[in-house]
Amino acid sequence: MSSPIFITNDEVKSVLTWPLINESIEEAFKSVVSEDKYPLIGDQDQPYANQNARTRTSTHNDSGSLFTMPGYIGNHKLSLPNGERKAFQTLGCKLVTWSPNNQNLKPPLPTILANILLLDGETGQLQCVMDGTLITAWRTASASVVATKYLYFGRKHVQGSSDGVTLAILGCGVQGESHALGMCTEFKVNEIRLWNRTASKAVELSAKLDEARNSFVNSNPIITVCPRVADCVAGADIIVTGTQTAAPILNLDMLKKDVHINAVGASASHYSELNQDIYDVASVYIDYWAGAKTELAGLRTNIVCEVGEVIINDKKTPEKGITVFQSLGMAVEDAAVAQAVYQHLKNKQL
Template identity: 45%
Template sequence: MSVVHITEERVKELLDWPLVCDAVEQALRAICANRTSDEQPISQQPIRNFTPTEKGVLLCMPGFIGKYKLAGSTKVFNTLGCKLVSSFIANRFLNPPKPNIMANIFLFSEETGQLNAVIGADDLTAWQTAAASMVATKYLYSKRPSTPAINTVAILGCGVEGRIHAIGFCTTNFVDSIYLWNRTISRAEALVTELKQLRHSFKNPNVQIICGESVADCVKNADVIVTATYADTPFLYRSMIKDNVHINATGAGEKGHHSELAEDIYTDPESKIYVDTKAGARIEFHLKAPIVCEIGDIINGHNSTPTAGITIFHSMGLGVEDAACGQAILEKFRKKLN
């Protein structure tokens, strides 16, 4: 059987938020160690492997997710996959610039191990990270008993991840205002211009899109904050943010991994930390407070949605997410051919 190759250009045409968010949610359910139901998907998730070079790093992210369903399908899937990701942050300074992160997902037959598909995953990787943030926001913030609205979103860092988070939140939520901040202000201003051009596709086409003058200015009224930078030192402090805010911490520096939040946010008595996988977090994170649980524990009903407080979701990205999202893209690709 020939190997299916789905190019980056074709993946862009196939991507949509319900598809990616559903696949990511299934993966987060599967990775959860606590079994609460026979209907819960299963998974095998090795720790991802890093191969550093002088100028960047290659990540190998294998994963198996089984006994799961995709939105709009009654079929039960078992998917074995592996994503290879190169991260070379100096690529943006090349002439012409190249993406900092480049990725491909490889899907294999769970029965024979034969390679079935190769899927370009540059855009899909960004969408998956944003989808994980949106799923976490749904379960850690939107499902609180008071059912708070996401009136104001703050995006700190306006690169690839900041951009797609801004688009994702405005597309899937009725956001009143979105604040953007970047160390290089011209990048934030460019994103403001782009988002204004995309307003017609947002749930609230009248959303206010604002370039924040500082981090403090950007986050002071935010209900939801996304940090998406390469910062090695903290720039977000407890004094800047409201009570009961939800933070999606997705950035990663070269020297200080996930270093954007100051210690006083983690050590606040009202702060609660959640992750996609505890096993990976123990190795890659050096958090200043205990982890409450994996987000899958809440999705599966093993733990309750927090009623109040500052919630922080740390996302690393998982091979099982890549496998599930790759499978979803492959299924949509096959339907389009028929």
């Protein structure tokens, strides 16, 4: 029996691309709806999943948390470096810690640290332990990119339009950065607006985006640091909220009528960033029901369906109104991405 390997963050970074991760996330979205839509899954050309809601273990005085996220995704397709698209059966488990005091350390550490255990889907043999910190940042952003692709750019009046969009980023930490990069790499963004409670972080992100602009669909977007949330989101087509606020920062009267919001921040709950008046009128989409039933239990809103149901055309893309992707994160996302990274690294070593 061969020994498992450890894959470092630098090794992950060497092969991780937005096309690779977006493909994996789209497969993960589809997999969680397949159990209901395709009961005879062995006869269907669809990915499928088995996962539970994440478990949480608190550390001393509730100063941090360990989240355990096991998941199995079967028959998910990956594009390999040789051009082949192959199906995989993947078993994985992510261990992720949330330690908010890390940012005060000298030198600081990321607030969220993660490792992914990748196991053989047939034998259960541990293949590798993979640093999952970068994957967590990217796959969370990729989930918003894929949701935006279907919930905003899937609208008929947007399809075929050559007009670019205005993107507003609220919260300029790790998630703000990864979301800005992912959105601008996938979509034509004419203007990027940034807001952060500590303004210097927005300024820092502005500089990073300016350096990365050659990788964007539109290489010449206007990048603006905004002093207020209302200034940042006024007239924006797509909004990302990636903060740790425990109180709402976004109100209905700040928004244009057909905006799409990706709500990804986390504090005491996963839905503290948006005011109730938004949830009263918005159509809300989720990544998976098992997580939503646990982590969105107190949310009063119209949850339409899982994003995967829109991807497989079981539910229609809304043509107008406010849409919200309420992001929770799924174990099968991490497993699918880890499998893709593992395969690409194996190819590099051949």
